[in-house]
Amino acid sequence: MTTPRDAIYAEPLAQVSDFVFDERVVEVFPDMINRSVPGYQSILHGIKQLTRHYAQPDSNLYDLGCSLGAATLAMRQGLESDAPAAVKIIAIDNSQAMIERAERHIEGFRSSIPVQLKCEDIQASEFDSASVIVMNFTLQFIPPEQRQHLLERIYAGLKPGGVLIIAEKFKHPSTAMNETLIDLHHEFKRANGYSELEISQKRAAIENIMKIDTLETHRQRLQTIGFSEFAIWFQCYNFAAMLAQKPQ
Numbered sequence: 001m002t003t004p005r006d007a008i009y010a011e012p013l014a015q016v017s018d019f020v021f022d023e024r025v026v027e028v029f030p031d032m033i034n035r036s037v038p039g040y041q042s043i044l045h046g047i048k049q050l051t052r053h054y055a056q057p058d059s060n061l062y063d064l065g066c067s068l069g070a071a072t073l074a075m076r077q078g079l080e081s082d083a084p085a086a087v088k089i090i091a092i093d094n095s096q097a098m099i100e101r102a103e104r105h106i107e108g109f110r111s112s113i114p115v116q117l118k119c120e121d122i123q124a125s126e127f128d129s130a131s132v133i134v135m136n137f138t139l140q141f142i143p144p145e146q147r148q149h150l151l152e153r154i155y156a157g158l159k160p161g162g163v164l165i166i167a168e169k170f171k172h173p174s175t176a177m178n179e180t181l182i183d184l185h186h187e188f189k190r191a192n193g194y195s196e197l198e199i200s201q202k203r204a205a206i207e208n209i210m211k212i213d214t215l216e217t218h219r220q221r222l223q224t225i226g227f228s229e230f231a232i233w234f235q236c237y238n239f240a241a242m243l244a245q246k247p248q
């Protein structure tokens with residue numbers, strides 16, 4: 001999909017307000033996420049592979065915080081050639097602007113696998129008979145103290161052997177290493193055409209609304225909830241993708 005270039009933080013702002021997924025962001029979102037998240041396309045490819053691997057017959061597959069539906073389309077591609085019977089993808093986002101655009105985007109691709117789009121807060125969503133649940137850079141926007149409860153409800157909605165795929169920006173426990181990873185990420189953004197001003201204003205915009213965890217916090221929380229298997233299957237700088245499985 002070709003989209004306009006992200007220039008939201010290109011001009012100096014008197015005051016940088018908190019980042020919101022509104023119409024302006026929707027307009028440039030594919031460009032923004034591709035130039036901001038190292039390995040975004042590789043992660044989507046991994047989601048396609050893992051969906052093929054873990055989707056079960058008679059189950060629901062969820063894409064939580066679906067934005068324009070990139071992970072939904074990856075999941076559906078993963079199932080295309082040899083889909084288990086009676087699978088459905090449920091894609092949820094609480095940004096009306098995102099859901100409206102996602103609808104048009106997903107309609108543009110033919111498939112026999114049904115996709116249901118819902119505009120709602122995933123903290124109020126019901127999860128039922130799930131074999132694969134994807135949170136591709138979404139958990140980080142849930143207030144930290146509410147993450148455990150949401151993940152417990154996700155766990156309860158998974159079938160035995162079902163999996164949760166979570167991709168996140170993360171914090172390294174060592175201050176020195178954390179700074180190095182952040183520097184490498186900023187270099188990546190510079191190489192993708194973002195200016196120092198854009199990088200610093202975006203950083204200020206997400207500071208209050210995107211509280212990131214360490215990978216160890218993720219692992220421990222998932223284990224406490226009951227997930228019996230855990231793996232980090234992608235990492236680049238301070239971005240990683242994890243897989244957790246409910247016991248069979």
Ligand SMILES: C[S@@+](CC[C@H](N)C(=O)[O-])C[C@H]1O[C@@H](n2cnc3c(N)ncnc32)[C@H](O)[C@@H]1O
Pocket residue numbers: 021033064065066067068069070071092093094095098120121122123135136137138141142
């Ligand atoms: C970084 S984007 C996700 C990118 C997307 N998953 C992809 O693969 O392209 C985060 C998304 O989560 C959504 N979001 C944040 N908090 C949410 C919540 N409580 N309920 C539903 N969606 C939420 C935002 O509206 C935004 O579209």
Ligand SMILES: O=C(O)C(=O)C[C@]1(C(=O)O)C=C[C@H](O)C=C1
Pocket residue numbers: 032033036037137168169202206
């Ligand atoms: O731009 C950054 O530094 C980010 O952290 C990228 C990030 C994310 O990790 O989800 C933040 C907000 C969205 O614009 C998309 C990507």
